[in-house]
Amino acid sequence: MALSVFSSRSKVINLVFNDQYIRYVELKQSTPPVPLRWGEKKLSPGMISDGKIVDFDTLSMVIDECIQDWKINKREVRFIVPDSIVIIRKLSIPSDIAVDEINSYIYLELGATIHLPFEHAVFDTVIMSKAGEKQEIILFAAPEKNVLEYSDLLSEAKLKPIAADISPLANYRLFSAATDELEKANAILVQFDTHLVSMTIFEGAFPLFLRHLSIELNDWLNPDAMSVQQDGVGQVNELNYQFEDVYKEISKLMDFYTYSFTQGKKMIEQIAVNGDHPLFERILAEMGERFTIPVKPITYDGSLHAEMEEFPRSYYLGLGLGLKEVK
Structure with missing residues (x-):
């Protein structure tokens, strides 16, 4: 599914930002692409909050450190816009609006017939269907100020931002690379991270709704372990x-x-789950017991490439972002 078109590029760096870390993935250009290098930089509290950059200057210094440590100076980069600032909506617009005029139409209608919870937006659209006098489109939007801050952050560090994306589409690409089940189903893709859970409804290849819920990773839950340090019933x-x-x-x-x-008329037929929560396996098992429809993890089969070490689940979003231009 191509929601935005960019020319084919090699060794583009794929960046994922959230309140806790910056992660990168670089892919080897093969068929299928293979993770070549990856890494993480943990962030101090307060640099990014609810997906919005708070301390631009300090974060700029962190980016400079990342560039040196990861050896990505002057590289082209894609980045994922944090889920907490993204809106997805299905809209009906007149069918006589040409494809190359849709974004201009949306821009003119913002604040009039199309309302968003922020004044100035950056957005993209994709046509879902067309029938009679109406066509259904999917609108992806985020606050312009917040997205441009990420772009400016990277540009000031001499990186070259070429594309912004969202995690539901990155997850969809990764899951679709292993199976075509989502193309035929109505599904929910769940990104279950340590501090935020994002839930996106898909009809086939089209995301319709995005919801997110903040959670807390408690001090007594070791983020590098797969179990709870059970020193109190209340904590559990x-x-x-x-x-x-x-x-x-x-x-x-x-x-x-x-x-x-x-x-x-329709129902959800499948749940696909990804995320970096340390209790991911427990979460997957509990969801499998709770819901009557199939619950499956989003996976990457690294065994296809014997020379590669095990690829951590925490970098799956970056991998999905890197598949953006893979046909």
């Missing part, structure tokens, strides 16, 4: 409550899609 219960809130939110989103959005 707190973790259980957080997970239960997430599962309830997924159920609500499924019900909204079935009963409100499609008036009972």
Whole structure:
């Protein structure tokens, strides 16, 4: 699925930002592409908050360190816009608006017939269907100020930003690389990270809704371990409550899609899960027990390339971003 078209480029650096870290993935240009190098820089609290850059100057110094450590000076880069500032909407517009005029139409209608929770937006669109006098499009939007800050951050560090993307599309590409199931199904893709859970409804290749829920990674949960340091029943219960809130939110989103959005005509048929939460396997198992539809992890088969060390799940988003131009 090509929502934006960029020319084919080799060894572009793929960057993922969130409140806790910056991660990069560089792909070897092969068929399929193979992760060549990857790395992470943890961020001090307050540099990025809710996906928005707060301390630009300090973050700029961190980017400079990353460039030196990762040896990516003056490289072209793609980056993922944090989910917490992204809006996805399905819109109906007149069918006589040509493809190359849709974005201009959206720009003119913002604030009039199309309303977003921010005044100035950067956006992209893709046509979903066309029938009679109407065509259905998907609108992807984010606050212009916040997206341009990421672009400026990279440009000032002598990197060359060529594309911005969103995590649901990166996850979709990665899952679709292994199976064509999503192209035939109505599904929810869940990105379950340590501090944020994002849930996106897909109809085939088209994302319709994006919801996110903040969670806390408690001090007593070791982010590098796969278990809870159980030194108190209350602590374990707190973790259980957080997970239960997430599962309830997924159920609500499924019900909204079935009963409100499609008036009972369609239902969610599959859940695909990715993320870097240290209890990912437990989360996957609990979701499998709770929901009656298939729950599957988004995977990458590194065994296809014997020379490669195990590729960590925490870098899957960067890998999916790197598949942006793969046909």
